[in-house]
Structure formats: structure tokens, C-alpha cells
Amino acid sequence: MGYSGASGGHEAVLAAEKLVERRRYGGASAWLGIDQITGRLGLAVDRVMGEGGLWAPELAARALRQAEGDVQEAAQLIRAHRSTVPRVAYSEPVHADELRISRRISPAFRNPPGSQLLGRTLDYVGRLLDLMPEDQARARLQAADPSPEPVPAAHDLTANGHPTANDHVTANGHPTANDHVTGNGHEAGGHDGGAHGDPRRPPRLLRLLRSMGMVVDRRTEGDPEPYDITRAPIRPGVPRSARLTAMARAETGALVHLWYANTFQPGRHNHEFPGEVRHGALPVRVRHPLTGAPVTVTEVRVTEVETIDDLDRAEEDRSRLDLGYGMCFGHNERKAIAMAGLDLLVHRDAGRTGVEQEVLLTLDGIEASGFLEHLKLPHYVDFRSVLDRKRAVRAAMEEAVAR
Amino acid sequence: MRTVTELAGTGGPRGIFDELSKREVRRAALTAVAVPGYQVPFGSREMPVARGWGSGGLQVTLALVGPGDRLKVIDQGEDGGVNAANLRRLVVGHVGCEEETDTRRATLIQSRHRIPETPLRADQTLVLQVPVPEPLRAVEHDVREQRRMHAQEDYARMWVGLYEDLVRNGVVTKSAGYPCMVNGRYLISPTPIPRFDVPKLDQAEHLTLFGAGREKRIYAVPPHTRVEPLVFEDVPFEVEHTPGAACRHCGATASYLVEVPSMDGAVAWVCSDTDFCTRNREVR
Numbered sequence: 120m121g122y123s124g125a126s127g128g129h130e131a132v133l134a135a136e137k138l139v140e141r142r143r144y145g146g147a148s149a150w151l152g153i154d155q156i157t158g159r160l161g162l163a164v165d166r167v168m169g170e171g172g173l174w175a176p177e178l179a180a181r182a183l184r185q186a187e188g189d190v191q192e193a194a195q196l197i198r199a200h201r202s203t204v205p206r207v208a209y210s211e212p213v214h215a216d217e218l219r220i221s222r223r224i225s226p227a228f229r230n231p232p233g234s235q236l237l238g239r240t241l242d243y244v245g246r247l248l249d250l251m252p253e254d255q256a257r258a259r260l261q262a263a264d265p266s267p268e269p270v271p272a273a274h275d276l277t278a279n280g281h282p283t284a285n286d287h288v289t290a291n292g293h294p295t296a297n298d299h300v301t302g303n304g305h306e307a308g309g310h311d312g313g314a315h316g317d318p319r320r321p322p323r324l325l326r327l328l329r330s331m332g333m334v335v336d337r338r339t340e341g342d343p344e345p346y347d348i349t350r351a352p353i354r355p356g357v358p359r360s361a362r363l364t365a366m367a368r369a370e371t372g373a374l375v376h377l378w379y380a381n382t383f384q385p386g387r388h389n390h391e392f393p394g395e396v397r398h399g400a401l402p403v404r405v406r407h408p409l410t411g412a413p414v415t416v417t418e419v420r421v422t423e424v425e426t427i428d429d430l431d432r433a434e435e436d437r438s439r440l441d442l443g444y445g446m447c448f449g450h451n452e453r454k455a456i457a458m459a460g461l462d463l464l465v466h467r468d469a470g471r472t473g474v475e476q477e478v479l480l481t482l483d484g485i486e487a488s489g490f491l492e493h494l495k496l497p498h499y500v501d502f503r504s505v506l507d508r509k510r511a512v513r514a515a516m517e518e519a520v521a522r
Numbered sequence: 523m524r525t526v527t528e529l530a531g532t533g534g535p536r537g538i539f540d541e542l543s544k545r546e547v548r549r550a551a552l553t554a555v556a557v558p559g560y561q562v563p564f565g566s567r568e569m570p571v572a573r574g575w576g577s578g579g580l581q582v583t584l585a586l587v588g589p590g591d592r593l594k595v596i597d598q599g600e601d602g603g604v605n606a607a608n609l610r611r612l613v614v615g616h617v618g619c620e621e622e623t624d625t626r627r628a629t630l631i632q633s634r635h636r637i638p639e640t641p642l643r644a645d646q647t648l649v650l651q652v653p654v655p656e657p658l659r660a661v662e663h664d665v666r667e668q669r670r671m672h673a674q675e676d677y678a679r680m681w682v683g684l685y686e687d688l689v690r691n692g693v694v695t696k697s698a699g700y701p702c703m704v705n706g707r708y709l710i711s712p713t714p715i716p717r718f719d720v721p722k723l724d725q726a727e728h729l730t731l732f733g734a735g736r737e738k739r740i741y742a743v744p745p746h747t748r749v750e751p752l753v754f755e756d757v758p759f760e761v762e763h764t765p766g767a768a769c770r771h772c773g774a775t776a777s778y779l780v781e782v783p784s785m786d787g788a789v790a791w792v793c794s795d796t797d798f799c800t801r802n803r804e805v806r
Contacts, residue, residue: 128600128607198568203537350546350565352738355666476665486736489573493653496575496605500598500635500794501698501714503780507762508697515692 143185156180165420165449166190170484171197172349172368174403174419174448191370195485201349211404211413215423215446219319220399227392227427233321238398239450324394325425325442335430335439337466355476362465362479366458367447370484377477378457381464391428391443391460398422398450422451426459432467441467538616539584543567547585547740551731554742559704561655561672566738576609576634577735579651583613583632586647586731591619594628599636599778599794606634623797635698637719639777639798642728644745650713652734655741657701657711677709680752688757700759701752704743709752718761718778723749767791772802 157164157180167179171194179197186192222238225231237243249256328334346353346361348368353361366374382390400420404413424445430437443463445455465475481487543565550564569577587593595610597603601623609632614621622628625640632649642648658668661679671677680701687695698714702723712720713732723730723743730743743749753759768775770782770790777798779791793799 128602128604129611132604132608132611195568195572199538199570202539202543202567202569205540205542347565349567352563352565354563354669355664473663476663480665485568486573489575489577490653490736491574492572493574496634497598497600497603498635498714499780500716500778503794504697504714504716504718504762506781507764508693508695511693511760512691512695519692 142187151184153177153180153184156183162450163188163190165451166371167193167197169448169451169454170194170368170370171201172448173197173201174417191484191488195489198485208405210416211406213401213404215401216320216323218397218399218401218421218423220321220397222396222398223321224396225324225394226396227324227394231324232327233323234318236318236321319399323425328394328427328440328442333440334427335436335441337441353479355479357479359462359466362475363444363446363458363462365479366445366461366482369454369458369482370487371451371454371457373482373484373487374454374457374461377482378460378464381461381474389429391426391463393424393426393456393459394442395423395425396452396456397424398452420449421446422449422455424452424455424459426456426463428460428463428467430467435467538570538612539567539581543581544585547581550740551582551585551742554731554740555729555744557708558744558747559708559710559741561708561710561734561739561741564738564740566735569735570612571609573736574653575605576632576651578733578737578740579632579634579649579735580609580613580733581735582649582731582733582740583630584616586649587613587617587619587630589618591617591629592622592627593617593619594622594625594631594797595633596631596636596638596795596797597634598780599638600796602796624801625795625797635714635716636778636794637715637722637730639793639795641722642726644727646728648728648730650715650730650732652711652713652732652737652739654699655711655732655734655737655739657699657709660701672708675707677752680709684752684754688754694753694757694760703748703750703752705747706750708741710741710743712749716762716778717751717759718763720749720751720759720761725749764791769793769799769802772799772806774799774802777802 157176160180160183163183164176164179167183167190168174168176170190171179171182173179175197178200179193182193182196182200183190185196220236220238222240223234223236225233225235251259325334329336343358343360346358346364348357348361348364353365381387398420400418402415403417403419404415406412407414422445426443426445427440428443430439430441435441441463443459443461443466445458445460445462447454447458461474461478465478468474546565550562553562554560566578567581569580571577571580583593593610593613594601595606595613597606597609600606601610610621613619613632625631625638625642628646630647630649631638631642632651634651637648637650656668658671658677658680661683662668662671671679684694684696698716699711700717700720701709702712702720704710710732712723725746725748726743727745729745732741732743734740751759762778764779767779769777769779769792771792774793777793777795780794782790782792784790793802
């Protein structure tokens with residue numbers, strides 16, 4: 120009976136599963152290795168980790184393969200996997216200044232404090248379909264870059280996190296081509312934002328703007344625990360940390376859409392300026408169960424954005440600027456920039472419109488697409504109820520006409 | 523540290539849901555029973571089914587079910603539909619409980635959109651999947667305002683909406699998921715069960731738990747609790763009914779019937795509750 124017959128649902132489900140497995144494991148082409156996915160489809164893996172809310176490159180690659188490349192589905196697999204494992208410890212807070220950059224740009228000034236490090240970006244690589252045969256392309260790379268050092272996999276952070284040896288710091292001229300900053304030489308408490316001239320930890324533009332008196336100070340007293348949206352549901356009125364977490368796990372396209380739709384609202388005459396766009400590695404530390412001392416157990420790559428916007432509303436301090444913040448797993452600048460823009464938008468909106476609720480409750484890709492796809496489920500019990508009411512309305516109308 | 527690890531347990535052979543999370547769901551369910559009709563927020567986990575596909579009902583079921591249970595899962599009243607079959611095999615495979623289709627023998631019933639025709643007993647629990655838990659969404663978009671309205675029992679706009687509906691259409695047009703007052707205090711959406719099933723919640727022998735996974739809320743109608751559809755005194759509550767309709771399999775006229783249309787215009791009717799229908803045929 121298939122889809123919704125009185126019986127046979129079980130058989131139909133098993134048959135569908137078999138067809139899925141045939142696609143997944145069958146076919147003549149070579150089996151796709153996890154290392155190929157992490158190595159060759161790193162940005163897709165990053166998206167799955169970001170939207171899945173779990174830093175686990177190999178699991179994300181596995182999910183991506185299982186989902187036949189559907190990023191949304193892969194993120195769902197990662198989220199469901201999270202639910203199977205107990206939470207036994209919490210990591211220690213790390214300061215974002217500990218981010219060891221592999222890319223950092225600051226569009227707001229020509230020569231900002233710290234360096235502009237273009238790093239690996241598609242921004243200035245011709246957006247042309249590369250039709251060069253693969254062996255030729257590889258040979259050309261070899262000829263141009265005969266370095267014996269193998270290119271580390273995109274997710275290999277143990278090798279000091281430098282994706283390539285070709286990073287060029289474009290300002291301040293620091294020698295960086297092969298500067299291997301050691302990963303563990305910078306433990307807790309040392310987040311001085313490059314005060315010692317570490318080009319991999321440049322100072323923030325925010326500090327400069329603060330010293331210029333150009334930004335409103337929204338720092339608050341105390342250091343509250345971040346709101347854990349996976350343990351407590353999120354709803355309007357939650358602290359900013361909840362909003363930021365929600366956006367960090369949001370679907371990239373949904374974030375971009377909401378940011379874009381709000382950018383052209385009347386009264387908005389300018390777009391924001393990203394003060395920082397950073398991509399790099401952050402340490403993850405947990406307390407040792409015996410000694411109690413923080414121990415670095417791994418690193419995660421994140422994209423971090425601080426975006427600056429003009430303040431022009433009557434109740435705002437129009438002599439200053441304000442800042443929005445975005446950070447997400449992996450390399451996903453689109454997401455982090457949209458996130459920072461929306462963070463600031465929600466703050467400035469101050470409950471005037473429904474934008475906070477929209478940001479908190481509509482951007483999760485797993486929830487949105489799950490609800491959308493549930494429309495495919497059988498609905499004939501409630502549809503019968505709908506038809507019943509239509510007939511009742513019709514009867515009431517006919518009765519009214521007859522009178 | 524050791525306590526947490528112990529609590530976490532070793533997990534099943536094919537884990538869906540860790541033990542600490544199940545505890546959280548049980549706590550929310552207990553609160554829900556203590557405050558009938560109140561939507562208890564909980565940290566809903568992602569399940570191996572998509573959001574909107576019973577992820578809330580599944581969490582409640584998994585938090586309650588044990589190896590000794592007999593689990594019945596229905597969708598639209600059917601045990602054999604694709605979604606019901608899928609959820610059942612997921613839980614049974616995870617917990618190792620017994621599969622059951624006979625309503626009378628089931629200890630735990632997870633359902634989407636229906637309450638079985640056979641009246642449930644005090645030793646049975648019904649878990650309803652909830653796509654949209656908030657009845658006030660019909661009149662108020664803002665979540666904070668919805669919470670205020672519930673807190674202050676301010677349901678005036680629901681009454682106004684009902685009145686306007688009646689004036690514009692001559693009848694109340696709300697179909698499935700009819701808003702109900704629970705214990706004279708909280709307004710709930712009884713999920714898209716048909717209006718036909720609403721009276722089964724009133725002063726029921728059994729406990730009904732509502733799990734909304736995407737919206738992260740759990741609420742309950744405990745046994746022997748008043749459940750009253752929102753109606754005016756002089757406009758009676760109407761349930762789905764088509765004069766002359768009878769199940770073409772078992773002949774039932776008093777069960778919830780769904781249409782089987784055909785292109786030549788002839789309409790047949792069948793019971794949506796397939797277990798009830800099968801047993802009713804045997805009786806005849």
C-alpha cells in the first residue's frame with residue numbers, strides 16, 4: 120500500500136531505505152574517502168560543523184557523504200549525533216584575542232593596527248570555471264611551489280594551523296611566509312591582542328576605536344555564564360549570548376537572506392563596515408580532572424567578525440558608532456558578517472519590530488526545513504476536518520441566502 | 523565527575539538519546555502534569571527524525587518507555603502508515619520493548635493527529651506529537667505577548683476571534699486542533715486532532731502528554747481533568763460528521779471516518795483508526 124495504506128508502511132520504509140543505500144554504497148565510481156572530503160570539500164565540511172553545532176571534521180565529512188552532499192541533511196545528522204552523547208564536561212572560556220589568524224582583513228582603514236593578512240580567500244580569484252585538466256593543474260602548482268612541505272589538510276590544526284606557506288602580510292611587512300607560531304606557547308591569561316607584536320594575533324580595531332572615543336561602550340558588569348541554547352529553549356528576551364549562539368548554528372542562507380532583506384529597509388542609508396574579518400584557530404581547554412589545571416585539548420577554527428555601524432536614531436548617541444559581533448565554526452565569512460550585522464540590528468531595534476523574534480526563532484535550518492518537509496506527511500485526518508468546515512460554511516451561506 | 527559519568531551510563535547499542543537528557547524530559551513532563559495545560563519549556567534535543575516529524579513526541583516516548591512496555595505508534599489513526607512504522611521501529615530498536623497495535627494491550631501510545639476510538643485506561647499513557655503548540659498564535663504573533671496572555675489568563679482576543687469567525691462565516695470554522703481550556707485555567711492547542719477527538723480528553727482516565735520538539739515545549743492533560751473547547755454558550759461545539767456516512771469495511775458510523783474519493787464522484791468512507799476497524803469487522 121506504500122505511502123499510507125492500512126498496512127505495508129513498514130515494508131515501504133524498508134524498501135525506501137534500500138534504495139537510499141543503493142545510492143550510498145552502490146555505483147561504479149570509487150568510494151569517497153573521509154580524507155578526500157575534509158581535504159577537498161573543506162568549506163562544505165565547515166558549514167556542516169557550523170550548522171550542526173559540533174566541531175568534528177571527520178564526523179561532518181562522514182555526514183556529508185552519507186547525505187550525498189546535502190549540507191542541510193548532514194547538519195541534521197550531526198545534531199542528532201550530538202543527542203546520543205552525554206555532556207560530561209565544559210570547556211574553559213577562551214578570549215577571542217587568542218585567535219591565531221590565518222586570515223585577517225580590516226576594511227575600515229587602509230593601514231589598521233596589526234596587519235592585513237589576505238590569506239586563503241576566493242575574493243580575488245577569478246570567478247571562472249576552471250577547465251584545466253587536473254594533472255596539468257597539479258603540475259603547474261608543483262612548478263610554481265616546489266616546497267617539499269606537503270599541503271596540510273584543511274582541518275589539520277596540529278601542524279600549527281597554517282593552511283599554506285604562502286600567506287603574505289600585506290601591511291607592515293612582517294616576514295610571515297613560514298613563521299610557525301607554536302600552538303601551545305600562549306596559554307590562558309596571555310591574550311594581549313598582539314601587544315608583543317605577534318603578527319598572528321594582531322590587535323583589534325575595536326581597541327583603537329575605543330581609544331578614539333568613537334564607539335559606545337556596551338560592556339556590562341560581571342561575567343555571566345553564556346546561555347546554553349541546547350539546554351534551555353531560546354525565546355525573545357534571552358541574553359545576547361543566546362542570540363549569538365543561535366546565529367552561530369543558523370543556516371547560512373537564512374542569515375544572508377535576513378541580513379539582505381533588512382539592509383534595504385527605509386531609513387538605512389549605509390551598510391555597516393566590518394572592522395575585523397578574521398579566520399583562525401582558537402584553543403579548547405578543559406580542566407584536568409585530577410590537577411584541575413586547564414589543559415589545551417584541541418583547537419577549533421572559527422570565523423570572527425566585528426562590524427561597525429553608524430548610530431543615527433534620535434535616542435542613540437549620534438556622535439559615536441556601535442559594533443555587532445559574529446563568530447561561527449569554520450571558514451564562513453558570509454555567515455559571520457551577516458551574523459554581526461543582525462546582532463547589531465537586533466540591539467538597535469530594541470524590540471520595536473519583530474526582528475529579534477525572527478532572528479531567534481526562524482533561522483535554524485534544521486527546524487525550518489524539518490517543518491517545511493513535514494508537510495509531506497499524511498494529513499488526511501485534519502484535511503477531512505477542513506473539508507467538514509468548508510461544507511458547514513457553504514451550508515450556512517445557502518441558509519442565509521434562502522432566508 | 524564520576525557521578526556524572528555514571529549517570530550518563532554506557533548507552534544502548536544504537537544510541538538516540540543520552541540518559542541525562544531523558545531525565546530532563548521527565549522533569550518537564552512532571553511539571554506539565556502538575557500544571558495542567560501549561561507549556562513547559564525544555565531543552566529539546568535533535569532526534570534521528572527531522573523537526574516537525576515527531577521529534578517532540580519521540581523524546582517524551584523515549585523518556586518514558588522501558589523494555590517491559592508495549593508500544594503502539596499511530597499516524598492519522600493507522601499503525602501501518604510509513605511514519606508510524608518508522609517511529610515504532612526506531613523506538614523498539616532502541617529500547618527493545620514490544621510492538622503493539624491493539625489499543626487495549628498497549629501501555630504507551632504515541633500518536634499523530636488522533637486519539638484511538640477505544641477509550642484509554644488509567645494504566646495507559648498517550649503521547650501526542652505537536653507541530654504547533656501555541657493556540658494564541660492565531661491572534662498574536664509576538665511570543666513574549668503570548669506568554670503574558672497565558673500568565674494573566676488573558677484570552678479575550680481568542681473570544682473576539684471566535685465571535686468574528688461566527689459573524690463572518692455563520693459557523694465556527696476552526697477545524698482540527700480546536701483551542702481548549704484545561705482545568706479552567708490554561709488554553710491549549712490539542713494538536714491537530716479532529717474536533718471529534720476533543721471530548722475524549724475531558725475527564726479522561728488516562729494521562730496525555732504533548733511533546734513539541736521544534737518549539738521545545740511539553741504540556742499535559744492529566745487524568746480526570748476538565749478539557750473544554752472554547753465555545754459560546756448558545757453555539758454548540760460541532761464535531762466532524764457526515765450524515766449517512768459509514769465505514770465501508772466495518773460499517774461503523776460513530777467512529778472518525780475519512781473520505782475515500784473517486785474521480786466518478788462516488789465517495790466511500792473508512793475508519794481512520796485501523797485497529798478499531800479491524801476488531802470491529804471481527805465482531806460483525
